[in-house]
Amino acid sequence: MATFPAMINEKALSRVQVAVLAKAPIAGLAKTRLIPALGAAGAARLQRQFTRHAVMTARSAGLGAVTLWCAPNAHHRFFRAMARTVDVRCMTQANGDLGERMHTAFRLHCSYGPTLLIGTDCPALLPSHLRNAAQALLDGYDSVFCPAEDGGYVLVGLRQAQAHLFDHMTWSTAEVMNDTRARARARGLKVLEFDPLWDVDLPEDLPRLHALLHGANHA
DSSP, rough: OOOSSSSHHHHHEEEEEEEEEEEOOOOOTSSSHHHHHHEEEEEEEEHHHHHHHHHHHHTTTTTTTEEHHHHSOOTTHHHHHHHHHHEEEEOOOOSSSSSHHHHHHHHHHTSSSSSEEEOSSOOOOHHHHHHHHHHHHHHHOSEEEEEEETSSEEEEEESOOOOGGGTOOOOSSTTTTHHHHHHHHHHOOOEEEEBBOOOOSSSGGHHHHHHHHHHHHHH
16 A cells, blocks of 8 residues: 655645546436345435445545536436535436446546546545545556455546556456556556455445444444
């Protein structure tokens, strides 16, 4: 785990943008692998909670602009309410697979400065993770990752868009992070990785989520 100077340049950190990718909380569309445990409506409710939490985590990090990238589009009433109540810019995700959607967000954002991208499935992700990742990009790393325990990653940050990291990737497998490392090495990118975190995808992840929420409520 890298360490960073105690003196942090807040003005520099404000250059680092945060993009949050989220599905609309529609029953049958969101968190489908949790439907056996929660039902379609319950999974959709959890998606609403996760999306709010991810946006608030991004805003609490005190970085630059936070943008919510919405699927299937930004017109769902939940996203419109987020734009009003949280003052977050909502944009529609691009067509294509996850890699194409991620690259589109980076291509647009990185023209203005370093960018972090997160999803909504990792309630263990803290504002400090985002600040440390942002600082790494400002310190000269080309890319920064927070791996997921299941073999993917819950955060990726780039100084410049890197289409090769996402193109024709086999997503939702245990090899995503390994394949990404290999692609980054092949391009000579300077990469920093943080300690892995866990995300919530399957019914067996729910007890860990409940323990986290219980601890937060009694902190």
